Amino acid sequence: MTGATEAEKYRTRLYLISPPRIETSFKDDVLKALDGGDVACFQLRLKDLPRDDIMRACELLMPSVQDRGVAFIVNDDPQIAREVGADGVHVGQDDTPYKEARAIVGDDAIVGVTCHNSRHLAMVAAENGADYVAFGAFYPTSTKDAKTSAEPELLQWWSSLAETPVVAIGGITVDNAALLVKSGADFLAVSAGVWKYEGGPVLAVKELNKVIDMTMAS
Numbered sequence: 035m036t037g038a039t040e041a042e043k044y045r046t047r048l049y050l051i052s053p054p055r056i057e058t059s060f061k062d063d064v065l066k067a068l069d070g071g072d073v074a075c076f077q078l079r080l081k082d083l084p085r086d087d088i089m090r091a092c093e094l095l096m097p098s099v100q101d102r103g104v105a106f107i108v109n110d111d112p113q114i115a116r117e118v119g120a121d122g123v124h125v126g127q128d129d130t131p132y133k134e135a136r137a138i139v140g141d142d143a144i145v146g147v148t149c150h151n152s153r154h155l156a157m158v159a160a161e162n163g164a165d166y167v168a169f170g171a172f173y174p175t176s177t178k179d180a181k182t183s184a185e186p187e188l189l190q191w192w193s194s195l196a197e198t199p200v201v202a203i204g205g206i207t208v209d210n211a212a213l214l215v216k217s218g219a220d221f222l223a224v225s226a227g228v229w230k231y232e233g234g235p236v237l238a239v240k241e242l243n244k245v246i247d248m249t250m251a252s
Contacts, residue, residue, distance in 0.1 A: 107146070132164055
C-alpha cells in the first residue's frame with residue numbers, strides 16, 4: 035500500500051474506516067486523525083447511500099487524504115473508485131467479484147477482499163492476486179453486522195505461510211489491539227475505535243500506534 039517506508043513494510047499499520055454515515059464536518063476529524071500518527075489507508079465505507087452522495091464524499095475527503103500519503107480506498111464499488119481516481123477498492127464476498135473489480139480498477143490499483151474467517155476464501159483471493167485479505171470480526175463490533183467471528187490464531191496461520199498482507203477487522207480498540215499485532219496482522223482496520231474514542235480521533239491514532247510499537251518491540 036502507498037505511503038510505507040522500507041522500515042514500515044515490516045510494521046503493523048493502521049487502516050482507518052469511515053463511520054457508516056458522515057457529515058461535511060467529518061473531514062476535520064479525518065485530517066486530525068491522520069495527523070495523529072502513522073496511517074496506511076483510509077477506507078470510505080458508506081453503505082446504502084445514493085451513488086451521488088458517495089461521489090461527493092470522495093471529492094470532499096480524497097484529495098486531503100492522498101496529500102498526506104495515505105491510500106484512499108472505496109468500499110464495494112470499483113466503478114466509483116476508478117471514476118474518482120481512488121487508490122483502490124475493497125470488496126466483500128457479496129460485492130463485485132475480485133476478478134471483475136480488478137478489471138475495472140486496473141492492475142496498479144489496490145484490491146482488497148473480505149474473507150471473514152475462511153482460510154479457503156483467503157487462499158483463493160491471494161491466488162487470484164488480491165493485494166490484501168481481511169479477516170474478522172475479531173471482537174464484537176457495533177459498526178456493522180458481522181457475519182462471522184475470527185480468532186487470532188487465524189492471523190498466525192496466515193502470516194506463517196502467505197506473503198499477501200492480512201488485515202484484521204472488527205471491534206478493534208486501543209485496549210485490545212495488542213493481541214492482533216502479536217498474532218501477525220499487517221494492518222489493523224479500525225472505525226469506531228478511532229472516531230468514538232473518548233479522547234478523540236487524534237489521541238486514538240497516537241495510542242494505537244504506541245500499542246503497535248510497544249507490542250512489536252516486546
